[in-house]
Amino acid sequence: MLTHTEMEMIRATAPVLKEQGFAITSYFYTELFKKHPELKNIFNVTHQQSGTQPQALANAVYAVAVNIDQLENLLPAVRHIAHKHRSLGVKPSQYPVVGKYLLLAIQEVLGDDASPEIIHVWGKAYQILADLFIQIESEMYKEARALWAEEFIPARVIRKEVECLDTVSFYLRPIGVNDFRAMFKSGQYISVRIRPQGSEYLQIRQYSLSDLPGKDYYRITVKRERGGDKVPNGVISNHLQDKIQIGDQIEMSAPAGDFYVDQTHENTLYLISGGVGLTPMQSILKEVTRTQPNRKIIYVHSSQNENVHAFRNELQQIVAQYPQVERYINYDKKMDPKTSVEHVGKLDLTKLPQGLDPNADYYLCGPKGFMKTMIEQLTSARIPLEQIHYEFFGPSEALK
Structure with missing residues (x-):
């Protein structure tokens, strides 16, 4: 445990960490991969190049500093990240390695501002957080082993289906699992x-x-990730779409994640997605209509246009079958004037014809900018934050 004096030392470094956090974590990843290149088998290299992973880690380190005397505030975020770690196969033995290079990075970037005492105290704080991750992930590994013993198992592609421009569905069946049925939330x-x-x-x-x-x-x-001047094409999304065919094998982990609906309630459910963020929403929509046929669902989706809107036919069939589902589709613009859509232009949740129910649960998934805007619209409409649930694609942007 940390003493009161040690906590004060960590809190005192918080402003410096906020200012130098990205420099610290960028240096950390550079040195870590230089000495332990095998960790590139786990870390997403594209996220390193784009800077999203170093920024996410910088936010996490800063959050630890400002919450050092109330680390329980970080438990929801820790559990969220622990799910990702388990799905990647992160091992307890890797935490000391990460800690070593994180402390070296803090010392290198902060220089004279990082005394031996401060580095020692940060080492203790890191160990407390690492032990928490290891404990939580241990339980998650036990749950995953109820499905299969290995962290990754081979699965065969039994079907491959184009959903829309640049978006393809892959149907995977684990190999060597008898009488298989997909188990997940x-x-x-x-x-x-x-x-x-x-x-x-x-x-x-x-x-x-x-x-x-x-x-x-x-x-x-x-979705095929097409790069630009600063970000390369998505390595795996392009490989899957171009190289992986029906009958091929890939490796998959057991399901993970904490983005699922509380089905003990019957309050109205808003499913709000942008772009490929509709993928978890499709599963949630189909599951809730099946298990809670009386629960009202407002399904809101925003795409650039109809050409990149996946699951259009599936959605139409669900809406036709379940009258409790109301849809609101928004396109930035239409490619075909005959396309039927609820709105064209900028999505504004405060103008939904269904209104915003203050007692509803709101689930959001999509790009960072989209979700930031949606959360701002909901909170400005006085929707309580505890009723707003969201999922990031990629590294979590912050620990709160």
């Missing part, structure tokens, strides 16, 4: 592990499960 994801042609390292990516549990397959829906 709608809204969860799996990790897919592949060694792309010409790559020295394994690559792991997480994809939401987009169909119902209980099927004889797991379905993931993958």
Whole structure:
């Protein structure tokens, strides 16, 4: 445990960490991979190049500093990250390695501001947090082993289906599992592990499960990530779509994640998604209509246009079958004037014809900018934060 004096020392470094956090974590990852290149088999290299992973870690370190005397405030975020760690196969033995290079990075970047006493205290704080992760992840590994013993098992692609422009669904059936039925909570994801042609390292990516549990397959829906001037093309999304065919094998983890609906309640449910963020929503929508046929659902989705809107036919069938489901589709613009859509332009939740129910639960998934805007609209409409649930694709942007 940390003494009061040690906690004060950590709190005192918080402003410096906030200012230098990205520099610290960028240096950390550079040195970590230089000395332990095998960890590239776990970490998403694209997130390193784009800066999202170093920024996420910087936010986490800062959050520890400001919450050092109330680390229980971080438990929801710790559990969220622990799910990701378990799905990646992070081991307890890797935490001391990470701690070593994180402390070296703090010392290197802060220089004279990082005395031996401060480094020692941060080492103790890191160990407390690492022990918490290890404890939580241990329980998660036990749950995962109830499905299968290994962290990753081979699965065969039994079906491959184009959903819309740049988006393809893969139907995966684990190999060697008798009388298989997919066991997961709608809204969860799996990790897919592949060694792309010409790559020295394994690559792991997480994809939401987009169909119902209980099927004889797991379905993931993958959008082709097209890069730009600063961000390269998505290595795995392009590999999956271009190289993986029906009959091929890939490795997958047991399902993970804490983004699922509380079905002990019957209050109105808003499912709000942007772009490929609709993948977990599709599973949630199909599950809740099946298990809670009287629960009202407002399904809101925003896409650039109809050409990149996946699951259009599935959604139409669900709305026709379940009158308790109301849809609101928004496109930035329409490519075909004949396309039927509720709204064209900028999505504004405060203008939904269904209104915003103050007693409802709101589930959001999509790009960072989209979710930031949606959360701002909901909170400005006085929707309590505890009723707003969201899932990031990629590294969590902050620990709160």
